[in-house]
Amino acid sequence: NAGVMQNPRHLVRRRGQEARLRCSPVKGHSHVYWYRQLPEEGLKFMVYLQKENIIDESGMPKERFSAEFPKEGPSILRIQQVVRGDSAAYFCASSPLGHRTDTQYFGPGTRLTVL
Amino acid sequence: QKEVEQDPGPLSVPEGAIVSLNCTYSNSAFQYFMWYRQYSRKGPELLMYTYSSGNKEDGRFTAQVDKSSKYISLFIRDSQPSDSATYLCAMSASKSGGSNYKLTFGKGTLLTVNP
Numbered sequence: 001n002a003g004v005m006q007n008p009r010h011l012v013r014r015r016g017q018e019a020r021l022r023c024s025p026v027k028g029h030s031h032v033y034w035y036r037q038l039p040e041e042g043l044k045f046m047v048y049l050q051k052e053n054i055i056d057e058s059g060m061p062k063e064r065f066s067a068e069f070p071k072e073g074p075s076i077l078r079i080q081q082v083v084r085g086d087s088a089a090y091f092c093a094s095s096p097l098g099h100r101t102d103t104q105y106f107g108p109g110t111r112l113t114v115l
Numbered sequence: 116q117k118e119v120e121q122d123p124g125p126l127s128v129p130e131g132a133i134v135s136l137n138c139t140y141s142n143s144a145f146q147y148f149m150w151y152r153q154y155s156r157k158g159p160e161l162l163m164y165t166y167s168s169g170n171k172e173d174g175r176f177t178a179q180v181d182k183s184s185k186y187i188s189l190f191i192r193d194s195q196p197s198d199s200a201t202y203l204c205a206m207s208a209s210k211s212g213g214s215n216y217k218l219t220f221g222k223g224t225l226l227t228v229n230p
Binding site: 004006031033035040041042043044045048055056059091095102103104105106107108109111 | 119121147149151156157158159160161164203205207215216217218219220221222223
């Protein structure tokens with residue numbers, strides 16, 4: 001009974017490169033959320049997606065960040081032209097259709113380090 | 116003032132002690148309250164979910180909510196070394212027609228239970 005899966009678990013990028021973070025939700029879950037955890041900070045909401053739709057991206061920086069959840073395959077969080085301030089742990093969570101959307105199940109996270 | 120305040124600790128207790136973890140919040144719209152446990156380098160794991168003032172018990176864990184004081188607590192009885200982790204409080208506001216997916220987290224309290 002697999003939970004939320006994220007890969008890679010660790011990602012190192014140089015400034016200016018692109019980072020792609022993948023999230024496979026719990027089987028049967030159709031809601032995906034991305035959160036960012038900066039050092040010494042709590043988790044911050046970034047974006048909420050359903051299959052092929054972005055529902056709320058109000059927590060995403062306006063530039064360089066994008067997210068998608070295609071009909072087939074994992075959800076992707078993409079960061080273009082990374083900067084050192086993007087270094088953080090990025091967590092994906094999911095919840096099932098028809099259930100409370102504030103009951104979210106988290107993956108193990110991707111730890112991004114920008115050199 | 117931050118929306119959610121949580122003492123980061125660290126908190127160190129002997130095995131068998133009763134642990135009290137707390138959060139305060141300023142946003143009256145928060146109606147749903149969660150506690151997550153996060154082991155080192157892992158994702159948050161949902162422990163408790165409450166929405167009304169009062170106590171909710173689950174095994175050795177008791178969640179307490181006082182909406183009039185905007186204060187929530189998590190009590191751990193008979194603490195075990197395996198309880199050593201960071202504990203995160205999280206909250207969501209009510210939304211007409213359903214729950215609100217946007218969780219607001221505290222920074223987390225690092226707990227160590229010594230054998």
